[in-house]
Amino acid sequence: MIKRILSFCFVLVSLTSTAQVDVDLEYYLKPGYSYNPDIPTPESVLGFQIGEWHVSHDQIYMYMKELAEASERVKLEVIGRTYEQRPLMMLTISHPDNLAKLNAIKFQRSQLRDPAESRNVDIENMPAVVYMGYSVHGNEPSGVNASLLAAYHFAAANEVEDDLKNIVIIMEPGINPDGINRFASWVNSNRSIHMNGDPMNRELNEAWPRGRTNHYWFDLNRDWLPVQHPESRSRITKIQEWKPNLVLDFHEMGTNSTFFFQPGIPSRNHPLTPRKNFELTEKIAQYHAKYLDEIGSLYFTQENYDDFYYGKGSTYPDVQGQVGILFEQASSRGHLQESVNGPLSFAFTIRNQFTASLSSFEAAVAMRQELNNYMRDFYLDAKKDADADINKAYIFGVNEDIGRTYHLADMILQHEIKLYGLKEDITINGTNFKANKAFIVPLNQPQYRLIKGMFETRTEFQDSLFYDVSAWTLPMAFDMQFMTLNSKILNLANVEEVQKGLSKPKGKVNGAAGAYGYAFEWSEYYAPKAAYELMKKGYNVRVSHEPFEINSELKFSRGTILVDQGRTGASDQEFFEDLQAIAQETGITIQSVDTGYTGGINMGSPSIDVLEIPEVALLVDNGVSSSEAGEIWHLLDQRFEMPITLLPTDNFNYADLGRYNVIIFPNGSYSDISASGVEALSNWVRDGGTVIARGRALSWLNQNKIGKFTFKTNTEEDSTLQKSYADLSNDQGAKVTGGAIFNVKLDLTHPLGYGYTHQELYTFRNSNQFMEPSDNPFANPLVYTDKPLASGYVYPFNLEQMKNTAMIRVSAHGRGKVIGFVDNPNFRAFWFGTNKLFLNGIFFGQTISGSSAR
Numbered sequence: 001m002i003k004r005i006l007s008f009c010f011v012l013v014s015l016t017s018t019a020q021v022d023v024d025l026e027y028y029l030k031p032g033y034s035y036n037p038d039i040p041t042p043e044s045v046l047g048f049q050i051g052e053w054h055v056s057h058d059q060i061y062m063y064m065k066e067l068a069e070a071s072e073r074v075k076l077e078v079i080g081r082t083y084e085q086r087p088l089m090m091l092t093i094s095h096p097d098n099l100a101k102l103n104a105i106k107f108q109r110s111q112l113r114d115p116a117e118s119r120n121v122d123i124e125n126m127p128a129v130v131y132m133g134y135s136v137h138g139n140e141p142s143g144v145n146a147s148l149l150a151a152y153h154f155a156a157a158n159e160v161e162d163d164l165k166n167i168v169i170i171m172e173p174g175i176n177p178d179g180i181n182r183f184a185s186w187v188n189s190n191r192s193i194h195m196n197g198d199p200m201n202r203e204l205n206e207a208w209p210r211g212r213t214n215h216y217w218f219d220l221n222r223d224w225l226p227v228q229h230p231e232s233r234s235r236i237t238k239i240q241e242w243k244p245n246l247v248l249d250f251h252e253m254g255t256n257s258t259f260f261f262q263p264g265i266p267s268r269n270h271p272l273t274p275r276k277n278f279e280l281t282e283k284i285a286q287y288h289a290k291y292l293d294e295i296g297s298l299y300f301t302q303e304n305y306d307d308f309y310y311g312k313g314s315t316y317p318d319v320q321g322q323v324g325i326l327f328e329q330a331s332s333r334g335h336l337q338e339s340v341n342g343p344l345s346f347a348f349t350i351r352n353q354f355t356a357s358l359s360s361f362e363a364a365v366a367m368r369q370e371l372n373n374y375m376r377d378f379y380l381d382a383k384k385d386a387d388a389d390i391n392k393a394y395i396f397g398v399n400e401d402i403g404r405t406y407h408l409a410d411m412i413l414q415h416e417i418k419l420y421g422l423k424e425d426i427t428i429n430g431t432n433f434k435a436n437k438a439f440i441v442p443l444n445q446p447q448y449r450l451i452k453g454m455f456e457t458r459t460e461f462q463d464s465l466f467y468d469v470s471a472w473t474l475p476m477a478f479d480m481q482f483m484t485l486n487s488k489i490l491n492l493a494n495v496e497e498v499q500k501g502l503s504k505p506k507g508k509v510n511g512a513a514g515a516y517g518y519a520f521e522w523s524e525y526y527a528p529k530a531a532y533e534l535m536k537k538g539y540n541v542r543v544s545h546e547p548f549e550i551n552s553e554l555k556f557s558r559g560t561i562l563v564d565q566g567r568t569g570a571s572d573q574e575f576f577e578d579l580q581a582i583a584q585e586t587g588i589t590i591q592s593v594d595t596g597y598t599g600g601i602n603m604g605s606p607s608i609d610v611l612e613i614p615e616v617a618l619l620v621d622n623g624v625s626s627s628e629a630g631e632i633w634h635l636l637d638q639r640f641e642m643p644i645t646l647l648p649t650d651n652f653n654y655a656d657l658g659r660y661n662v663i664i665f666p667n668g669s670y671s672d673i674s675a676s677g678v679e680a681l682s683n684w685v686r687d688g689g690t691v692i693a694r695g696r697a698l699s700w701l702n703q704n705k706i707g708k709f710t711f712k713t714n715t716e717e718d719s720t721l722q723k724s725y726a727d728l729s730n731d732q733g734a735k736v737t738g739g740a741i742f743n744v745k746l747d748l749t750h751p752l753g754y755g756y757t758h759q760e761l762y763t764f765r766n767s768n769q770f771m772e773p774s775d776n777p778f779a780n781p782l783v784y785t786d787k788p789l790a791s792g793y794v795y796p797f798n799l800e801q802m803k804n805t806a807m808i809r810v811s812a813h814g815r816g817k818v819i820g821f822v823d824n825p826n827f828r829a830f831w832f833g834t835n836k837l838f839l840n841g842i843f844f845g846q847t848i849s850g851s852s853a854r
Helices: 002-016 042-046 057-070 102-113 142-156 177-189 230-242 275-294 346-366 368-388 402-413 448-455 487-492 527-536 572-586 626-639 675-686 696-703 725-733 796-802 832-847
Strands: 074-081 087-093 128-134 167-172 246-253 259-261 323-330 393-397 419-422 426-428 431-433 438-442 481-485 495-498 508-510 517-520 540-544 548-550 554-556 561-564 589-593 608-610 616-620 644-648 662-665 690-694 740-746 760-765 782-791 806-813 816-821
Touching: 042 057, 042 142, 057 074, 057 087, 057 142, 057 177, 074 230, 087 142, 087 230, 102 230, 102 368, 128 142, 128 230, 128 346, 128 368, 142 167, 142 246, 142 323, 142 346, 167 230, 167 346, 246 346, 259 275, 259 346, 275 323, 275 346, 275 368, 323 346, 346 368, 368 448, 393 402, 402 419, 402 438, 402 832, 431 481, 508 572, 527 540, 527 561, 527 572, 527 832, 540 832, 572 589, 616 626, 626 644, 626 832, 662 696, 662 832, 675 690, 675 806, 675 816, 690 696, 690 832, 696 816, 760 782, 760 832, 782 796, 816 832
Parallel strands: 128 167, 128 246, 246 323, 508 589, 616 644, 616 662, 662 690, 690 816
Antiparallel strands: 074 087, 087 167, 259 323, 393 438, 393 481, 419 438, 419 495, 426 431, 517 561, 517 589, 540 561, 540 608, 548 554, 740 760, 740 782, 782 806, 806 816
């Protein structure tokens, strides 16, 4: 059998090595189907056969528009736009009778989540819904190219018309348009007419940052739960609207593999996912096996991947009565690549993904009632679990920062979860929650399990290996006060239901035009945005390193920003109107100051520093972690509207560093920077520049004597004479810190701690880098506690290594500062709680005392 498959692969390769890919539509299509000739084939619209070239996103859109116009089974909808303004498409494919009553079908499906209504739903006659999502990773192209074949098949195959009476397909042909286009452009522009499959070929080695990610270099397959990007928000809106039974997630993996379909490793499912989900996944797998056997493709299942993190496409559905199915196809990466299984052609990879689309459809047809019953039973069981749970709700909020609170509330609302705003001040177990600054999420609602998945802390696990993170407790990610409520407190609280489309909080100015000056606290999330806008307008912006009072009533903390007109020449009224506009936009409260004779320190105190407007360069390109660089770019560009220079590492050696006062080195390797570049950087820091660096960049800086950072090097001793070779992978994998949450202690008096009101903070870690604290105790503003684990899995030895080490260490170099982070404070754009640490480095690094950093 294997020889026959390899022989077939070699025959196919011999065809693809000619002037064009010599496969026709029949190569892909399953025998036994006839097709409506009035429906355009992909080739008739694109001008080439699928697999000959990589389709760009505009070509996909062009074809889907033609298909929708020609077929009464297809409806095309633009559900949003990417950062690069490409349309996010969704096709609804079904029998015309269903397309005429989509709202009625959606309403019927919404009843499956309502225990009071679901028992009356006509399951026997209810259509099943299948979501087909292709290529969330732009450089995994077999999926998006297969989507054109799938759309054509379901629109044109005569034999599926009756089945479509019972099935609604919602298809997202290309989940990541910006990444898809980036990758297609690369491989097509480097494609030879006569291909040889050499893995070293330029076509198969795309340039940094590669096409996997979206515009800001984010992995969108980690964003289904955080929904921080337009691609995800648009998709989740439709997923919640339709509540599909099956969610298909088409990916690629290493070239030397075969084809994977779920279930994954059984011991790595999330405990909140019912066992029945795994059983249904296993039953559906039999259909995939049958179809792939027919075309002689190799495959495997239950030996890799997991269903633990609910922020992935194939796992997010599993906590909502749906069944997520991950497909992983060995990647040709370009049009042809050699592999251990023989030459792998692009066309072959596309055919497997298309075949899995067909097998999934057949499973949905055959299991329609079973899948609908499962969704109904899932929510009936969730109601029972909620009733039995001694906890009845979660409350969360930040009294000093409505911005972070807003963003978590907004995230929760995206997932069809009911949320209530607190309308009065309450105190629970000594913790104060203020009216209009806190929210309550009741657990007695259909999304009970998803809510638990968002809020729970978990430190015990069935397995010690994780494909992704082991913890994502959202209130910890937002550094937020939160706790569980019992029914008595919940019923007494005065609340008001919050609707989706929650408005961003508006700020204000207390006082009138013509004041001596104005002040605002740094605790609000968007305070840095306000400070930057004021500096950009030329106003004099200063930071106070000591607390002060106004009229013995209003108390201001360290880090308070003071603003006056400076030398702008703006009138009192113009200045006041600018303050009002900026306060409104950023949600901060600005207070007028009527005299310089304030309590504590006066307005002319030497404990107040004038701030320079940040001029930021971010190192990118070869050696740099693109995901981490993208997180920083997104943070500054999208949220804080600060222009930055994306400085390629190979440009650094001759760049004019004098243009910048902050240079950021994300985690990465910086071997492209020459000795002259190192010397230029060293001189720039000595002259007063601020470097912010993380991860392996700290070792590079230490090696080049630009700042001092040292790390623990001792490893775990193991005296075992012999271990089972079969356990090697698990033994090594258990020592990986894939992603967990830890307790750290912050020095609130340090400029990097400005804006925080509690010493206790949560940080996210996904590495085994343990930084020794500085001998200077003033240079360790953030350290791990002696009981660091807050949520998630960590190997016991690594936990011991971590205790009382430094998360942030500051090093002086001449007049400048080098601020070193071990953990990523901007993780995946949803770790709001530590963003301010990073921003403080940008805004206040220039003010840190040199003696505190030596």
